[in-house]
Each structure stands twice: as C-alpha cells, then as structure tokens.
Amino acid sequence: MKKFSYVITDELGIHARPAGLLVKEAAKFTSNITLKCGDKSGDAKRIFGIMGMGIKKGNEVTVEAEGSDEDAAIAGLADFFKNNL
Amino acid sequence: MITLHGKSVFGDICIGDIVFYKRKERVIKRYRVEDTDAEINRFQAAKSEGVIQLQALYEKALQDVGEANAAIFEIHQMMLEDLDYHESIINIITSQQVNVEYAIGVTADNFSAMFSAMDDAYMQGRAADVKDVSERLLTILDGTDTSNTDLNKSKSLDNPYILASDDLVPSETVQLDKSKVLGFIMQKGSANSHTSILARSMGIPAIVALGDELKPDYDGITAIVDGFTGTVYIDPDSKTLEIMKQKQAEAGEKKELLKQLKGKESITLNGQKIKIYANIGNTSDVGTVLSNDAEGIGLFRSEFLYLENNDFPTEEQQFLAYKQVAENMAARKVIIRTLDIGADKQADYFNLDKEENPALGYRAIRICLMQPDIFKTQLRALYRAAIYGNISIMFPMIISVQEIVKIKEIVKEVKAELTAEGIPFKDNVETGIMIETPAAALVSEDLAKEVDFFSVGTNDLTQYTLAIDRQNQKLDPFYQPHHKAILKLIKMAADSAHAEGKWIGICGELGADTSLTEEFLRMGIDELSVSPSMVLEVRKKVRETDLSK
Numbered sequence: 001m002k003k004f005s006y007v008i009t010d011e012l013g014i015h016a017r018p019a020g021l022l023v024k025e026a027a028k029f030t031s032n033i034t035l036k037c038g039d040k041s042g043d044a045k046r047i048f049g050i051m052g053m054g055i056k057k058g059n060e061v062t063v064e065a066e067g068s069d070e071d072a073a074i075a076g077l078a079d080f081f082k083n084n085l
Numbered sequence: 086m087i088t089l090h091g092k093s094v095f096g097d098i099c100i101g102d103i104v105f106y107k108r109k110e111r112v113i114k115r116y117r118v119e120d121t122d123a124e125i126n127r128f129q130a131a132k133s134e135g136v137i138q139l140q141a142l143y144e145k146a147l148q149d150v151g152e153a154n155a156a157i158f159e160i161h162q163m164m165l166e167d168l169d170y171h172e173s174i175i176n177i178i179t180s181q182q183v184n185v186e187y188a189i190g191v192t193a194d195n196f197s198a199m200f201s202a203m204d205d206a207y208m209q210g211r212a213a214d215v216k217d218v219s220e221r222l223l224t225i226l227d228g229t230d231t232s233n234t235d236l237n238k239s240k241s242l243d244n245p246y247i248l249a250s251d252d253l254v255p256s257e258t259v260q261l262d263k264s265k266v267l268g269f270i271m272q273k274g275s276a277n278s279h280t281s282i283l284a285r286s287m288g289i290p291a292i293v294a295l296g297d298e299l300k301p302d303y304d305g306i307t308a309i310v311d312g313f314t315g316t317v318y319i320d321p322d323s324k325t326l327e328i329m330k331q332k333q334a335e336a337g338e339k340k341e342l343l344k345q346l347k348g349k350e351s352i353t354l355n356g357q358k359i360k361i362y363a364n365i366g367n368t369s370d371v372g373t374v375l376s377n378d379a380e381g382i383g384l385f386r387s388e389f390l391y392l393e394n395n396d397f398p399t400e401e402q403q404f405l406a407y408k409q410v411a412e413n414m415a416a417r418k419v420i421i422r423t424l425d426i427g428a429d430k431q432a433d434y435f436n437l438d439k440e441e442n443p444a445l446g447y448r449a450i451r452i453c454l455m456q457p458d459i460f461k462t463q464l465r466a467l468y469r470a471a472i473y474g475n476i477s478i479m480f481p482m483i484i485s486v487q488e489i490v491k492i493k494e495i496v497k498e499v500k501a502e503l504t505a506e507g508i509p510f511k512d513n514v515e516t517g518i519m520i521e522t523p524a525a526a527l528v529s530e531d532l533a534k535e536v537d538f539f540s541v542g543t544n545d546l547t548q549y550t551l552a553i554d555r556q557n558q559k560l561d562p563f564y565q566p567h568h569k570a571i572l573k574l575i576k577m578a579a580d581s582a583h584a585e586g587k588w589i590g591i592c593g594e595l596g597a598d599t600s601l602t603e604e605f606l607r608m609g610i611d612e613l614s615v616s617p618s619m620v621l622e623v624r625k626k627v628r629e630t631d632l633s634k
Contacts, residue, residue, distance in 0.1 A: 015207055016214070020160040047163045048170060048196060051211065054203050 002074040003064040006081045013056035018084050023047045025080045031067025033077065044077070086322045091270070091295035093315035094281040097340075098333040099247060099267035099290050100326070103319075105304035106250040106257075111223060115187040124178045124185045131185070131225045135165050138221065142256060149263065154286055157214070157255045157279065164218045170196065186226055193219030210277040217254035247308055249299060253280045263287060268310040270317050272299050292317055342621045347378045351624045354631035357606055361624050362418070362614040364592055368406050371413045373617040378624075381418035383540065383614020384479070384592040385410060387463065388425055391432050397459060403466035411474025420477040420540065420592075420614075422519070423463055425449045429556060444548065444555075449482035454491050464499045471511035479517045479540055484524040489535045521545035521593075526574035529581035539582050540614070541575055543593025550574060566595060572604065579608045590614055599626040606632055 010018065026033045026044035033044035037059050042049035044063065055061060063081070065073040118124050139162045146155035164170060170192060177188035197212035245267045252273040258280060267289065269280050274293035284291030290312030299317070309318040309329045313336075318325055351361045362383030363374045374382060390398040390406060411419050426432060427448020440446040453460035467478050480492055496516075503510045520526050521542030529539065543566075548555045550570050553563055575591070582589040590612030595601055597615035602623060605613065615623055 012207060013205075016160045016211055017156050020156070020163050023163055043168075046169050047160070047167050048199075051208065052199055052203075054205055054208055056205070 001064055001066045002070045003062055004074055004078050005060055005062045006078070006085070007060045008055060008057050008085050010085045011057055013059065014050060014053070014085060016051060019047050019050045021084055022050060022077075022080065025077060026073075028076065029065065029067070029069050029073035031065045031070045031073045033073055034064045034066075036062040036064065086325060087298075087319040089270075089295050089298050089317040089319065091292040091299075091315050091317065092276065093312045094276050094291045094293060095284045095289060096313045096336075097268075097288070097290040098309065098311050098313070098329060098336055100309045100329065100333065101245055101247045101267045101307070103249050103270070103303050103306055103308050104246040105301045106248060106253075107301055108250075111220070113186050113190040113223070114184070116184050117182055118178075118184055119182070121179045121182055124183075124188075125175055127226065128174055128178070128185045128188075128222075131222045132165055132171075134225045135218070135221050136162055138225075139165065150283065150286060154283060161214060161218050161221075161255070164214065165222070186223055189219050189222050189226075206275050207277040210275055210279070213252060213254050213279060217256055220254070221256065247310060249303065252278055252293070255279045258283050268312070269293075270295060270299060270308070270310055272296060339618075339621070342625060343378065346621050346624050346628070349624065349628070351380070351627045353606060353627055354629070355633040357632055359606060359610065359627055360590075360612040361620050361627070362420070362590070362592075362612055363617040363620055364614050365410075365617070368409050370617065371410055374414070377617045377620040379417075379617060379620045381420070381475075381612075382410070382414060383418075383420050383590055383612055385419055385421045386425065387421055387423060388430055391424060391426055391435075392430065394432070394434075396434050397462070400462045400466045400469075403463060404469050407466055407470035407476065408473045411470055411476050414474060416475055418475045418477060420479050420517070421467060422479045422481055423450070423467075424453055424459065425481045427452060444545075450480050450488055450492070451482065453480075454488065454495075457495055460495060461499055461502075464496060465503060465508075465510075468496075468499065468503065468510040468514060469508060471514045472509060476511075477515040477517060477538070479519060479538075481519045481542070482521065482545075483518040483532065484522050485528060486531050486535060489518065489532065493535075519545075519592075520575075520578045520589075521549070523550050523574060526578045529578040530584065533581045533585040533587050536587070538587055539578055539589040540612075541578060541589065541591045541593060541595075543571065543575075543591060543595035546574060546593065547571055547595075566598070567601065571595075572601075575605075575610075576608050579610060583609055588612065597623060599623060602626045603630050603632070606630060 008014065023045055035042050035044045035050060037053055037055050040053045042053050044050065063077050139158050143155050143158035146158055173192040173195065174188045177183060177191055178185060193215055197215040200208055200212040200215065203209055245265050247268050247270060248266050249270045252271050269284050269291040271280055271293040272295055274280055278293060281291060281293055290310045292310060292312060292315050295317065303319055306320050309321050309325065311329060350358060352358045360380050362381040363377065363379035364384040365371065365374060365382055366386045367389045390403055407421060426435060427437060427446060428443045431437065437447060467476065470476060483489065500510065500512065515537045517536050517538035517540060518532060519542045520529065520539050525532060544555065547566060551565065551568060553560045579589050588611040591605060591610055592614040596613040597619040599622060613623055
C-alpha cells in the first residue's frame with residue numbers, strides 16, 4: 001500500500017467539478033484508491049462518496065492506493081491534487 | 086403593485102413580463118415485480134440512454150455557455166455511472182422486489198437528502214443535481230417529459246421574458262433560448278444554485294430565495310427585477326416604473342463605460358499616466374473595487390474594525406481582515422490607513438472625553454501616539470498581513486515631522502517584538518502620510534524626506550483650511566471646495582513630494598471631481614483614489630484630457 005497527504009488549497013474545496021475530475025483520474029488505475037479526511041473516508045472512484053465527504057479548503061487529505069499499479073496511481077494522483085486542488 | 090425581496094445574485098435591472106415555469110408533477114408508483122433481472126435490465130438501458138443524452142447536452146452547453154457551465158453535464162454523467170448510485174437502485178429492486186422507477190425515486194431522495202444535510206451551501210445546492218439526473222432516468226423509462234422542452238415553443242415567448250420558477254435544474258436551463266430571457270426570479274435556490282451560476286455567466290439580473298410569495302399566478306404579469314437591491318416589483322405602478330427605468334438606463338451606461346474602459350490604462354491623450362484607485366471602508370467592498378476595474382485601493386479605512394466592535398479588535402481579527410483584502414487584490418496596491426477615530430467617528434469603549442472642538446481634538450494619530458498599545462496591535466497586524474500582498478501603510482492627521490519620528494520609533498519596537506517572537510512579517514512596507522492639515526502641506530518639504538508617499542485628504546484639508554465645520558449645514562453657502570487656497574496647498578505638497586522623488590495621491594472627494602482632473606494632472610498628481618463607482622468616470626475624463634494644449 002502506498003499513500004500521500006495533501007492540504008487542499010482550492011477555495012471551494014473538493015466541489016463537484018474537481019470531484020468529477022478526481023474520479024476520472026482514479027478510474028485510470030486498477031488499484032483500490034481510498035480518500036481519507038479526518039474520520040471520513042471514501043472510494044476515490046465514486047463521485048457521490050467523495051462529494052459527500054464535504055472536503056474544504058485547508059483540510060488535509062490522505063490518498064491511499066493498493067493494487068498492482070499502486071505506484072503509478074499515487075504518482076498520478078499526487079500530480080492531480082497539486083494541479084487541481 | 087407587490088414588492089418581493091430575495092437574494093440577488095447579479096446586479097442589473099430588467100423589466101418585462103413574467104413567465105412562470107411549472108414542472109409537471111411526476112407520480113412514481115410502487116409495484117411488485119417477479120422478474121427483478123428484467124427491472125435491472127430496464128435500469129441499465131435507461132442509464133445508457135441517459136449517458137448519451139448527457140453527452141449531447143454537454144456538447145450543446147459547451148457551444149452555448151462555455152466549458153465552465155457545460156462541466157455540470159459531465160458531472161451528471163459521472164453521477165449516473167456512480168457505483169453507489171447503482172448499488173442503491175439495484176439493491177432496492179432486488180431486496181424489495183419492486184419496480185425500477187420506485188428504486189430510482191427512493192435513491193434520488195436519499196442522495197439529495199445527504200447533500201441537503203451538508204453544512205456547506207455549495208454542496209446543499211448539489212441536491213438539485215441528483216434530482217435532475219434521476220428525473221432524466223424516469224423520463225427515459227416512461228417516455229413522459231416533465232422538463233421544459235415545450236417552454237421555448239410556448240405562446241407568449243416571442244418577446245423576451247422574466248423566467249420565474251421554484252428553481253431550475255441544469256437540464257432545464259440548457260434548453261432555454263437564452264436570448265429571450267431577461268432575468269430569473271426563483272422561489273428557492275442560493276447564490277450557488279445552478280440558476281445563479283448561469284445568471285452570472287450570462288450577466289443578467291437574478292433573484293433567488295424569494296419564497297412562496299412569488300406565486301404562479303403572476304404568470305403573464307409585468308414585473309421589474311432590481312438585482313442591485315434584490316427586489317422584485319410585481320405589476321409596478323407608473324412612478325416605480327419610471328424610477329427603475331432611470332436606474333436601468335444608468336446601469337446600462339455604466340456597463341457601456343465598463344466595456345469601453347475596462348482594462349484600459351488611465352492615460353491622457355498626450356501620454357501622461359495616472360493611477361486610479363478606489364476608497365473602501367470594509368473588506369466586503371473589494372468586490373466592487375474589482376468590478377469597477379480600479380487599479381488598487383488608495384484608501385482602506387480601518388475604522389470599521391473598531392466601529393463594528395464592542396471592544397478593541399484583536400490583532401488576529403485585524404490581521405485576517407487586512408490579509409483577506411491584500412490577497413483578494415492580488416498584486417494590486419492596498420493602502421491601509423491606520424485608526425482614524427475621534428471627531429465625528431466615535432466608539433464607546435475608547436472612553437473619549439467630550440470635547441469643545443472635536444475636529445481639532447484628540448483623534449487619529451494623536452490617539453495612537455498617546456495610547457501606543459492600541460497602535461502597536463494594529464501595526465503588528467499590518468506588518469504581518471503585508472506578507473500576503475502589496476500593502477502600504479498610511480498615517481492620518483500629521484502636522485509635523487515630530488509625529489513621524491515617534492511613529493518610526495514605535496514601528497521599530499513592533500518589528501523587534503515580532504522578530505523576538507519569531508512571527509513572520511514584511512520588513513520593508515511602503516509608508517506614507519495623509520496631507521489633511523494646512524500645516525502638513527506647508528511643511529511638506531520636510532515631511533517628504535521622511536516618508537514614501539503622500540495622500541491628500543481633501544475633506545479635512547478643506548475643513549481646516551477654510552475653517553468650515555463639515556457637519557454644519559448652515560455653513561454650506563460659504564463652502565467652496567475649489568477654493569484657491571486648497572488647490573495651492575495641494576500643489577505645494579505635490580511639488581515637495583516630487584522634489585524628493587516621492588509620489589502623491591488624492592483620496593478625498595475632490596479626487597473624483599472631474600472638473601479638477603485636468604488641474605490635478607497638471608500638478609503631476611500620481612494617483613487619484615475615488616469611490617469604486619467613480620473609477621471609470623474619472624478614467625474616462627483622464628483619457629479625454631490633452632495637456633499639450
């Protein structure tokens with residue numbers, strides 16, 4: 001299992017559009033990808049689950065990937081968070 | 086005439102007839118099915134069709150309203166394909182042995198309830214998206230269309246109209262012929278609901294959250310939507326109509342002016358440049374500063390922090406306010422004036438004595454120098470916030486070099502304390518003074534050596550030069566804002582500043598007086614700071630001025 005942490009800087013937090021983009025990005029990998037924030041967690045491939053977490057600016061999230069392409073998944077998602085959130 | 090109040094999402098005015106759009110109510114029946122697999126197949130087929138429809142809507146919206154607005158349909162696609170959504174629907178079908186329509190209805194209710202319960206207004210607004218997606222599936226399943234596809238074809242819609250409804254969902258707004266919509270008035274919704282986002286991108290007035298007072302019976306009735314105040318006038322009387330037409334025309338001129346002048350330099354015909362900044366009195370004014378295209382903030386009155394409080398505002402409170410404005414203005418200059426309490430601005434907790442001549446009394450920098458604790462708290466907040474943008478600090482009511490020397494001592498102490506505490510701050514912050522006493526103008530050659538800039542406060546300068554109490558209306562006949570004495574003092578200060586290579590601005594009301602703009606330009610004034618609504622008019626005047634003649 002690989003993971004990284006990131007503090008959200010986007011004013012609106014993970015709102016609909018970035019949640020959609022995140023799902024798209026996560027779907028590129030076969031690994032199970034989990035998003036954690038405080039005591040909540042959600043599957044990064046499920047848009048309702050992510051939006052339902054209500055992640056806001058300033059929140060720290062941890063992204064965990066487990067599976068055959070976990071290294072690539074973490075690298076890809078780390079870039080995604082930096083560029084979009 | 087009936088007057089309704091709601092939340093405005095775009096400041097403009099429109100006048101027209103209301104078209105009240107009412108959705109047909111969908112009744113979802115629950116019935117038992119034997120073959121749940123067949124129901125699941127119906128769901129899968131409807132979902133595939135839904136995805137195709139949404140793809141088409143995305144393409145259409147991309148052309149009509151741009152990528153940012155079209156993205157919602159891509160998100161709808163993802164919602165439709167979301168595993169949680171699927172699992173919920175399929176689970177209800179199999180466990181309860183019920184029809185797919187019922188499973189979709191229950192799932193939509195549950196998911197939208199989840200969004201409605203979130204503590205974030207934006208996310209609450211997304212409940213409508215879940216409903217919209219589910220409605221699409223139901224429409225595909227039973228072939229009845231509850232959406233407004235027929236709205237565009239309706240009888241009265243040859244003329245532009247005001248669209249009223251409870252709240253519109255994305256798939257409804259995308260099908261609208263937007264050239265016909267003058268404005269939106271909605272019973273529900275928030276600043277983040279889809280209708281609001283669309284109204285802002287279309288640049289048309291919209292008022293949401295009007296409540297049930299906005300009745301379907303108003304269909305066909307003339308109304309005025311005033312997006313500046315959040316007011317809707319149903320069946321307006323002739324007097325209101327006249328006033329609002331006037332207001333609409335002014336807003337139109339303003340818009341036209343903005344179109345011509347936004348992003349343009351404030352430069353005379355012969356090439357002399359001047360900066361046009363805006364005066365503000367609260368953090369919430371930054372929006373109007375930016376929408377009027379001011380090049381910076383020339384006077385940020387910090388008094389609001391003191392006047393809105395029942396006790397001295399804390400360093401943190403002040404820091405956050407200054408930081409917010411600096412960040413919102415990005416790289417543009419923000420000149421913050423330190424506390425200017427006293428005279429006509431009083432806060433009880435200062436416990437200021439009653440004075441015979443408050444305008445000549447214990448006020449502004451005099452309080453700060455006599456009560457350095459109050460001053461230090463503000464300075465700490467300012468130097469800390471300066472990291473986050475382009476902040477300058479300006480001191481009011483200066484009459485001599487002596488005060489500047491004292492200010493500098495206090496600033497030095499503040500910096501030493503922050504350094505000792507390991508708190509980050511910006512060391513080299515531009516500092517300037519107000520020229521608002523005749524004394525300051527008369528000794529400006531000495532003052533210019535001590536500071537980075539001057540800003541002329543013409544209101545006080547006029548009152549002190551002409552010995553006319555600003556609060557006394559009886560003296561109006563004697564009040565001469567263009568008095569030669571005032572202009573001479575400004576010229577003197579400008580020459581002193583320039584002789585030392587410093588810059589000078591004007592932040593009082595005279596700065597916005599376009600009959601003086603040319604004279605100020607000839608004096609070489611470097612900056613004019615005016616109320617946000619005057620920025621473009623002054624810029625227009627500058628661009629029409631030719632100093633070579």
